[in-house]
Amino acid sequence: MKKEMLNGAEALVKCLESHGVEYIFGHPGGAALPIFDALVDSPIKFILTRHEQGATHMADGYARSTGKVGVALVTSGPGATNTVTGLLTSHMDSVPIIVLSGQVISPMLGKNAFQEADITGITMSTVKHNYLVKDPNDIPRVIKESFLLANTKRPGPILIDLPKDVTSAPCEASLDAEVDLPGYNAEPLRPDKAGIAKMAELLAHAERPLILAGHGILISRAGEEIISLAEKLQAPVTNTLLGKGSFPETHPLSLGMLGMHGTAYANKALVRCDLIFSIGSRWDDRINGDNSRFCINAKKLHIDIDPSEINKIVKPDAYVIGDARTVLKELLPLIKSSDTKAWVKEVQGYKKKYPLDSKKKGGLKARNVIHQCYEIVKGQAIVTTDVGQHQMWAAQYFLTDKPHTWLSSGGSGTMGYGFPAAIGAQFGNPHERVIAIVGDGGFQMTLAELATVAIHKLPVKILIIDNKYLGMVRQWQELFFDDRLMGVDLEGNPDFIQLAKAYGIKGFRVRNNASVKKVLTEAMNYNEGPCLIHAEVMKEANVFPMIPAGQYADKMILKKPLTKMEKPTGST
Amino acid sequence: MNQTKPNKEIYTISVLTTNKPGVLVRISLIFASRTYNIHSLVVSPVLDGRFSRMTIVAEGHPENLDQVIKHLNKLVDIIDTHQPKKSDSIEVELALFKLKYNPEKHPSLLQIIQHFKGKLLDLTDDSIVIQVSGKSSKIDACEKMLQPYDLIEVVRTGKVLMSRKTQNLTALSS
Numbered sequence: 001m002k003k004e005m006l007n008g009a010e011a012l013v014k015c016l017e018s019h020g021v022e023y024i025f026g027h028p029g030g031a032a033l034p035i036f037d038a039l040v041d042s043p044i045k046f047i048l049t050r051h052e053q054g055a056t057h058m059a060d061g062y063a064r065s066t067g068k069v070g071v072a073l074v075t076s077g078p079g080a081t082n083t084v085t086g087l088l089t090s091h092m093d094s095v096p097i098i099v100l101s102g103q104v105i106s107p108m109l110g111k112n113a114f115q116e117a118d119i120t121g122i123t124m125s126t127v128k129h130n131y132l133v134k135d136p137n138d139i140p141r142v143i144k145e146s147f148l149l150a151n152t153k154r155p156g157p158i159l160i161d162l163p164k165d166v167t168s169a170p171c172e173a174s175l176d177a178e179v180d181l182p183g184y185n186a187e188p189l190r191p192d193k194a195g196i197a198k199m200a201e202l203l204a205h206a207e208r209p210l211i212l213a214g215h216g217i218l219i220s221r222a223g224e225e226i227i228s229l230a231e232k233l234q235a236p237v238t239n240t241l242l243g244k245g246s247f248p249e250t251h252p253l254s255l256g257m258l259g260m261h262g263t264a265y266a267n268k269a270l271v272r273c274d275l276i277f278s279i280g281s282r283w284d285d286r287i288n289g290d291n292s293r294f295c296i297n298a299k300k301l302h303i304d305i306d307p308s309e310i311n312k313i314v315k316p317d318a319y320v321i322g323d324a325r326t327v328l329k330e331l332l333p334l335i336k337s338s339d340t341k342a343w344v345k346e347v348q349g350y351k352k353k354y355p356l357d358s359k360k361k362g363g364l365k366a367r368n369v370i371h372q373c374y375e376i377v378k379g380q381a382i383v384t385t386d387v388g389q390h391q392m393w394a395a396q397y398f399l400t401d402k403p404h405t406w407l408s409s410g411g412s413g414t415m416g417y418g419f420p421a422a423i424g425a426q427f428g429n430p431h432e433r434v435i436a437i438v439g440d441g442g443f444q445m446t447l448a449e450l451a452t453v454a455i456h457k458l459p460v461k462i463l464i465i466d467n468k469y470l471g472m473v474r475q476w477q478e479l480f481f482d483d484r485l486m487g488v489d490l491e492g493n494p495d496f497i498q499l500a501k502a503y504g505i506k507g508f509r510v511r512n513n514a515s516v517k518k519v520l521t522e523a524m525n526y527n528e529g530p531c532l533i534h535a536e537v538m539k540e541a542n543v544f545p546m547i548p549a550g551q552y553a554d555k556m557i558l559k560k561p562l563t564k565m566e567k568p569t570g571s572t
Numbered sequence: 573m574n575q576t577k578p579n580k581e582i583y584t585i586s587v588l589t590t591n592k593p594g595v596l597v598r599i600s601l602i603f604a605s606r607t608y609n610i611h612s613l614v615v616s617p618v619l620d621g622r623f624s625r626m627t628i629v630a631e632g633h634p635e636n637l638d639q640v641i642k643h644l645n646k647l648v649d650i651i652d653t654h655q656p657k658k659s660d661s662i663e664v665e666l667a668l669f670k671l672k673y674n675p676e677k678h679p680s681l682l683q684i685i686q687h688f689k690g691k692l693l694d695l696t697d698d699s700i701v702i703q704v705s706g707k708s709s710k711i712d713a714c715e716k717m718l719q720p721y722d723l724i725e726v727v728r729t730g731k732v733l734m735s736r737k738t739q740n741l742t743a744l745s746s
């Protein structure tokens with residue numbers, strides 16, 4: 001029997017299958033109908049979200065927690081524009097996702113057709129690459145290229161815009177198409193030997209080395225190599241927000257997160273080190289607020305896979321462009337064990353002298369709720385966060401030991417990310433405990449996905465840190481704008497437990513220190529389906545330590561100063 | 573944050589890219605987002621039109637140049653980006669000048685045209701069109717000389733460049 005020819009949409013779906021896609025997160029519409037039709041006969045599971053932004057964050061959470069490419073599917077026009085925030089989020093944090101958007105039929109392109117949006121134009125600066133497919137025979141090649149682009153070199157999001165006539169027309173091309181990317185070399189680079197030798201030499205002469213562990217270590221799966229390096233050098237390790245999990249935060253050499261809201265001891269070590277070695281971190285301005293003063297007396301070493309990150313912010317004394325794991329493997333044999341005892345002792349001293357505040361006196365504090373949660377699950381969970389104060393407390397108090405178990409929007413700081421990302425992570429890791437730590441503000445940006453989590457009975461634990469404020473902004477207004485509050489009051493929040501109930505979701509309430517442990521223990525072990533924990537915390541707590549934006553780490557403050565603070569010079 | 577920015581400079585950048593719709597937008601976004609202003613841009617097809625060679629002249633701060641070049645190279649469609657060295661490249665630009673025809677000034681105008689090895693392309697009773705080609709600096713000089721002659725319109729192609737070295741594009745054609 002002669003096989004019937006596939007149409008573009010069917011070819012697309014077959015290609016997605018052959019790339020191992022298990023889930024597609026999305027929302028339908030007219031221009032995407034042929035693709036939805038093709039999905040009817042596919043083993044790929046389509047997860048209907050309540051908003052396209054949610055679909056992109058789910059794809060992102062799936063990708064960050066599994067290392068595989070996450071896929072979202074939306075319709076044209078508003079469906080496509082609703083993915084822009086998700087694309088930016090993935091782009092800023094180098095996360096491999098593919099967004100497929102339906103588009104109006106090609107003869108109508110550029111004519112303000114119903115639900116037309118020039119989505120390739122709109123997203124050009126928020127993707128690694130994008131396509132407007134004009135010929136059904138290009139589909140297999142475009143899909144193959146997209147998977148390659150998304151998850152090689154520096155990963156990133158890809159958008160593929162698919163006009164409806166293209167997905168409806170026959171596709172005669174072989175599904176096993178050849179990649180045609182003369183401008184993109186996915187082959188791993190041979191690391192520069194001279195650069196590696198120079199690094200080894202500088203490391204041998206360092207008395208106070210500090211390793212800065214970034215997200216790139218997780219992407220390159222260099223977990224073992226980084227531990228070997230730190231132990232061989234006996235160098236303390238600090239990590240970025242996105243580098244949580246790259247080096248176990250319970251390791252004796254770990255200082256936890258550095259930067260604007262990093263630990264005091266990490267920031268003290270930053271000021272004192274005589275060598276800083278960034279591996280897969282891009283020296284973000286939340287770490288390096290004032291480049292003119294940043295570690296001026298320290299040697300700077302940098303490993304990054306992206307040449308454009310070298311010399312962008314920091315001029316390194318030695319650098320190697322390449323995959324962190326590959327480079328470290330070549331560097332490790334050249335490392336001589338060095339005597340850093342005095343330095344390690346000094347840093348341990350900072351840890352004792354400036355610990356994170358864990359006083360429990362007074363009302364219910366967000367950070368205590370988060371810390372309790374960490375202790376109850378013994379750190380065994382995939383944690384996603386939203387953006388704001390709770391995110392910083394989670395970074396400080398929920399230590400991360402294992403790679404790919406900390407999912408947070410760093411570069412774009414997207415409120416609304418945490419909850420859908422947890423859904424994506426739970427789909428990708430059905431046997432792991434997934435906790436979404438979210439603020440009362442950010443949660444309300446994407447809470448429509450309560451329907452999605454409920455329908456699929458996913459055991460996601462939603463921990464809402466309800467301070468009835470857009471807390472992080474309120475903190476800035478308090479500290480830098482004379483406490484003149486504007487636009488931050490969330491009094492009048494819904495009763496989140498009632499809300500959960502409306503979706504058939506189990507709710508827990510935490511109101512005081514006495515009940516925290518008991519309620520959280522119950523919630524963390526509730527696996528019948530999703531549950532929501534409404535933690536009503538003290539309204540006006542601030543996140544410390546804090547380095548005001550635009551300042552160097554030596555300007556860190558540990559509590560609210562008595563005198564008025566100057567407005568920060570950094571952008572955010 | 574009161575660092576004074578160094579003065580802007582003008583750079584010539586040569587780009588080899590695949591010839592696909594949208595490439596130009598991607599390229600110009602990189603210049604624009606790093607506050608570079610494109611002065612001229614010449615595109616021509618290479619190898620049966622599957623690739624394009626662009627010569628871009630742009631003005632911006634020297635400190636951003638490295639980022640502009642690196643980000644151009646990061647574009648999936650771009651195969652090569654470099655700054656051609658003056659010493660090993662040939663540079664030509666072509667310009668057309670339209671002037672008001674003035675019989676009194678005509679003889680001295682002819683002298684200027686001759687000096688710049690220009691060509692008279694069109695002559696009517698009220699206008700005259702001249703073509704001049706050569707290095708951009710030569711055209712600048714010519715333009716300046718023509719100012720007193722009731723210059724009506726100037727059209728310049730922008731700089732085109734070719735390296736003196738033999739470049740191997742055959743690897744791409746396979």
Ligand SMILES: Cc1cc2nc3c(=O)[nH]c(=O)nc-3n(C[C@H](O)[C@H](O)[C@H](O)COP(=O)(O)OP(=O)(O)OC[C@H]3O[C@@H](n4cnc5c(N)ncnc54)[C@H](O)[C@@H]3O)c2cc1C
Pocket residue numbers: 092093094153154155213214215216217219220239240241242243257258259260261262279280281282283284286287303304305306309322323324325387388391392409410411412413414472
């Ligand atoms: C409210 C808020 C507060 C924040 N406060 C802080 C803070 O106090 N401290 C802090 O650290 N961050 C903070 N952030 C996050 C910050 O904005 C950045 O997102 C974060 O610092 C970036 O971390 P990164 O450089 O490790 O990761 P990314 O931005 O993801 O960069 C990863 C780097 O690794 C490279 N790379 C990728 N793959 C590889 C590979 N295979 N091999 C080698 N290199 C590779 C990439 O090219 C890139 O340069 C905050 C964010 C928010 C929203």
Ligand SMILES: Cc1ncc(C[n+]2csc(CCOP(=O)(O)OP(=O)(O)O)c2C)c(N)n1
Pocket residue numbers: 386387388389390391412413414415416438439440441442443465467469470471472473
């Ligand atoms: C989409 C979006 N809009 C605005 C902001 C700016 N912003 C950063 S933190 C924050 C407050 C977050 O409030 P909430 O979710 O309640 O968390 P909290 O800080 O109170 O823990 C805001 C408005 C943002 N990061 N993202």
Ligand SMILES: [Mg+2]
Pocket residue numbers: 388439440441465466467468469470471
């Ligand atoms: Mg809040």
